[in-house]
Amino acid sequence: MSQRLNRQDVTAQNRIAWEEAAPIHARHNQARLIKAFKASGHSSFDDVATEMLQSLNITGKDVAQVCCNNGIELISAKNMGAARCVGFDAASGFLDQGREIAAAAQQDVAFVCCDAYDLPATYHAEFDLVIITIGVLSWMPDIDTFMAGVALLLRRGGAVFIYEHHSVLLMMEPGPADAPVDFELSYFTKAPYVDEDGLDYFKGEHYEATPNISFNHKMSDILMSCVKAGLQLEHFEERPKHISNLWWNVEAADIGMPMSFTLVMRQAV
Numbered sequence: 384m385s386q387r388l389n390r391q392d393v394t395a396q397n398r399i400a401w402e403e404a405a406p407i408h409a410r411h412n413q414a415r416l417i418k419a420f421k422a423s424g425h426s427s428f429d430d431v432a433t434e435m436l437q438s439l440n441i442t443g444k445d446v447a448q449v450c451c452n453n454g455i456e457l458i459s460a461k462n463m464g465a466a467r468c469v470g471f472d473a474a475s476g477f478l479d480q481g482r483e484i485a486a487a488a489q490q491d492v493a494f495v496c497c498d499a500y501d502l503p504a505t506y507h508a509e510f511d512l513v514i515i516t517i518g519v520l521s522w523m524p525d526i527d528t529f530m531a532g533v534a535l536l537l538r539r540g541g542a543v544f545i546y547e548h549h550s551v552l553l554m555m556e557p558g559p560a561d562a563p564v565d566f567e568l569s570y571f572t573k574a575p576y577v578d579e580d581g582l583d584y585f586k587g588e589h590y591e592a593t594p595n596i597s598f599n600h601k602m603s604d605i606l607m608s609c610v611k612a613g614l615q616l617e618h619f620e621e622r623p624k625h626i627s628n629l630w631w632n633v634e635a636a637d638i639g640m641p642m643s644f645t646l647v648m649r650q651a652v
Contacts (some may be wrong), residue, residue: 393524393575393596394498397475400595404582405476408453411585413480416455420488428461431624432516432546433463435645439542441465444511448538451497451520454481460514461490469493469510471502499529507535516543517626517643521597522551524575526608534612536649543614545605545646548627552642553599557629564636572599584628592624601642614648 426433442464448457451470458481461468470492477492485492497503499522501558513536523529525528533543553576556567568576576599581592600608606619621641625634633640 388596390500390524390528392475394500396593397522397595398498400522400582400593401474402476403427403590403592405474405480407581407583407588408477408585409480411588412453412638415560416443416453416480416484417487420455420484425488426461426462427455428463428625429599429626430461431622431626431643431645432456435461435544435546435618435647436463439497439512439544439647445509446512446514447471447506447510448514448516449502449525449533449536450515450522451478451481451494454478454484454494456514456516457481458485458488458490458492461492462488465512467493467509469495469500469506471495471497471506473498474607499523499540500532501524501623502532502536504535505629507540510536511541513537513541513543514542517547520545520547520600520605523600524596524598526598526604527611530608530614534609534614534650539650540652541647542617542647543609544637545648546626546645547605547644547646548630549641549644550602550605551640552602552627552630552633554632555633557627558632560631562632564632564638568599570601605646609646609648612648614650616644616647617640617649618647620645646650 417463445467446465448470454470556565576597579594622643625642
């Protein structure tokens with residue numbers, strides 16, 4: 384990967400990679416998700432996310448999700464009592480899946496196709512809460528600019544809720560539960576990580592994939608990106624819970640590694 388690639392090149396290439404993955408994910412999951420969301424009040428949130436969102440008084444709040452993928456978490460937020468819900472993602476194929484799932488749930492959820500670095504100005508200061516969940520931050524070549532754009536979505540007093548895999552996991556080669564835990568990368572690496580195996584992290588289906596490009600951001604980078612965006616720390620907790628579809632080997636090794644974190648940063652009133 385050439386270090387000369389700029390942010391626009393990276394996000395454009397990743398968008399293509401995600402569009403290629405969209406029909407594969409749909410084939411594995413869409414029918415199951417539609418059936419699940421037809422049940423009243425269905426939620427894809429785990430216990431940690433549910434508790435955090437309840438503590439943030441999500442009922443009646445206007446909620447955005449940046450990099451929402453197929454929208455199941457945003458639709459779950461709507462089922463929890465959120466008011467206006469808008470999801471942003473660059474991959475139109477996943478947004479189409481989200482619209483289909485929202486229709487099955489009989490919920491009014493809007494989806495906007497755009498680059499994460501180009502969130503439309505018409506949505507600035509429109510939301511009480513912005514949700515960022517698993518697997519988003521590592522796709523950002525410039526986390527400071529990303530978080531500055533996210534902060535623009537917030538009304539005064541609004542909050543960003545982040546629930547992500549822990550940065551330290553990116554040091555290790557992921558694998559099944561019986562695989563050894565091998566250290567692969569430095570925690571401090573700034574080099575992009577290029578993967579050519581595709582983005583089917585459900586069934587591991589192999590296909591001719593456009594290489595995708597991800598990045599490691601230290602926990603301090605993530606926290607400081609929020610601070611630079613003018614947000615104030617309200618909550619931060621490192622957790623042992625494994626929330627990805629990748630590091631089963633680290634989970635099985637039970638070596639006391641932080642595997643996820645929750646973070647709430649709030650816009651000043």
